Amino acid sequence: MRLTNYFLPTLRENPKEAQIPSHLFMLRAGLMKQSSAGIYSWLPLGLKVLKNIEEIVRLEMDRTGSQEMLMPTIQPAEIWRESGRYEDYGKEMLRIVDRHDRDMLYGPTNEEMITDLVRTTIRTYKDLPKNLYHQQWKFRDEVRPRFGVMRGKEFLMKDAYSFDLDREGAIRSYNQMFIAYLRIFKQMGLKAIPMKAETGPIGGDLSHEFLVLADTGESEVFYHKDILNFNVPNDEIDYSSDLQMIVDEWTSLYAATSEKADQSVHSELAESLMTARGIEVGHIFYFGTKYSKAMSASVADSNGNSRYLEMGSYGIGVSRLVGAIIEASHDEKGIIWPESVAPFKVGIINLRKDDSLCVKESDLLYSAIGDAGLSVLYDDRDESGGAKFANMDLIGLPWQVIIGPRGLKEGQVEVKNRATDQKQSVPLGAVLNVLLGR
Numbered sequence: 556m557r558l559t560n561y562f563l564p565t566l567r568e569n570p571k572e573a574q575i576p577s578h579l580f581m582l583r584a585g586l587m588k589q590s591s592a593g594i595y596s597w598l599p600l601g602l603k604v605l606k607n608i609e610e611i612v613r614l615e616m617d618r619t620g621s622q623e624m625l626m627p628t629i630q631p632a633e634i635w636r637e638s639g640r641y642e643d644y645g646k647e648m649l650r651i652v653d654r655h656d657r658d659m660l661y662g663p664t665n666e667e668m669i670t671d672l673v674r675t676t677i678r679t680y681k682d683l684p685k686n687l688y689h690q691q692w693k694f695r696d697e698v699r700p701r702f703g704v705m706r707g708k709e710f711l712m713k714d715a716y717s718f719d720l721d722r723e724g725a726i727r728s729y730n731q732m733f734i735a736y737l738r739i740f741k742q743m744g745l746k747a748i749p750m751k752a753e754t755g756p757i758g759g760d761l762s763h764e765f766l767v768l769a770d771t772g773e774s775e776v777f778y779h780k781d782i783l784n785f786n787v788p789n790d791e792i793d794y795s796s797d798l799q800m801i802v803d804e805w806t807s808l809y810a811a812t813s814e815k816a817d818q819s820v821h822s823e824l825a826e827s828l829m830t831a832r833g834i835e836v837g838h839i840f841y842f843g844t845k846y847s848k849a850m851s852a853s854v855a856d857s858n859g860n861s862r863y864l865e866m867g868s869y870g871i872g873v874s875r876l877v878g879a880i881i882e883a884s885h886d887e888k889g890i891i892w893p894e895s896v897a898p899f900k901v902g903i904i905n906l907r908k909d910d911s912l913c914v915k916e917s918d919l920l921y922s923a924i925g926d927a928g929l930s931v932l933y934d935d936r937d938e939s940g941g942a943k944f945a946n947m948d949l950i951g952l953p954w955q956v957i958i959g960p961r962g963l964k965e966g967q968v969e970v971k972n973r974a975t976d977q978k979q980s981v982p983l984g985a986v987l988n989v990l991l992g993r
């Protein structure tokens with residue numbers, strides 16, 4: 556992509572409303588634009604990151620055996636009346652009346668809708684277990700939307716729902732999601748700690764939140780310092796095997812959000828207790844038959860007896876993750892994208908638009924890098940070098956290739972790694988090897 560053709564409305568000044576780095580950089584780097592309080596348009600650069608995050612989530616969810624689908628954003632009120640949550644959910648729910656005076660709502664979550672779907676389609680234990688997920692926009696009319704995508708009104712969530720015949724099966728499903736979450740966040744360069752959590756309006760008695768430590772996080776968290784040394788299962792993980800031992804290890808040390816904090820444990824832990832702030836990027840729930848009972852979702856077991864489905868739900872804040880990744884990875888100049896989610900892998904800076912050799916070599920490198928399968932943003936604008944450097948650092952692409960007349964005299968360009976700030980002079984013919992890590 557040539558920057559002269561790209562829609563990238565960056566800001567020179569710091570927007571007043573941004574109180575934390577991710578909000579500031581998402582606005583300044585032209586990732587998104589506010590439409591109204593807590594509601595944003597995703598601009599081309601921001602959407603690329605969002606899609607990359609979605610894809611990491613998708614691949615890992617698919618590996619667990621969960622299947623992707625897509626449910627609507629607008630839901631009928633009836634199913635929420637059945638579960639009893641229509642009134643309980645309160646003002647956070649955006650209620651809508653259609654032209655036939657039917658009560659509808661913009662979904663804040665999908666337990667009712669999926670339970671309704673499954674009760675009319677799954678009839679016997681032979682169809683179990685099932686785990687279904689989607690990545691769909693949600694709406695919660697938050698009293699205080701703030702920090703940009705961190706607490707939005709409209710936000711993208713991955714929500715998965717598991718259905719099992721018995722509690723044992725449901726715990727197996729829960730464990731699969733627990734491990735998948737550890738792996739998903741790691742692939743985004745994040746260290747997320749599972750913590751005991753309140754179940755709130757979703758319900759149930761077993762629940763973990765996954766928190767990324769950050770000073771700007773909304774939650775106060777407490778944990779045993781050694782939990783940071785636990786290993787995240789690698790690519791060899793077999794989701795059909797017994798995962799209980801791994802979950803037991805991860806839950807063997809104390810970790811809790813402030814709502815679940817236990818003061819007596821705190822005094823016991825003494826020096827080993829860490830207090831910090833965190834961003835909740837995921838939340839998993841086992842709630843058994845809460846919805847299946849209320850909504851009569853049952854199957855016949857092997858003896859022909861009717862049994863209510865055992866359920867869990869598993870959320871990831873996909874749009875919030877864009878902010879969380881920036882909180883975890885930035886400096887004073889801008890964003891530092893981990894390669895796995897970066898909107899482009901490489902940025903090319905041509906320092907001299909008026910120098911025909913610079914233009915020619917920049918054009919050639921742009922084609923060669925693209926042909927090698929690397930996504931590349933080419934700053935071919937007629938701007939000062941300083942402005943281009945600042946812009947490239949702000950948008951945070953992992954690699955920068957800087958082309959100027961002085962280097963070209965020796966057949967060299969500069970390759971800079973955004974994360975390490977390391978710069979090296981590289982012969983034109985070797986640029987691809989450096990970028991491809993060869």
Ligand code: 5CA
Pocket residue numbers: 663664665666695697704705706707708709710712713714715757835836837838839840868869870871872873874875
């Ligand atoms: N039905 C369950 C799990 S599918 C559920 O709704 N869980 S939740 O309420 O915890 O939301 C799941 C995730 O969505 C949270 O962990 C958080 O990362 C994200 N999230 C929740 N509210 C917001 C919000 N207002 N803005 C951005 N992300 C949010």
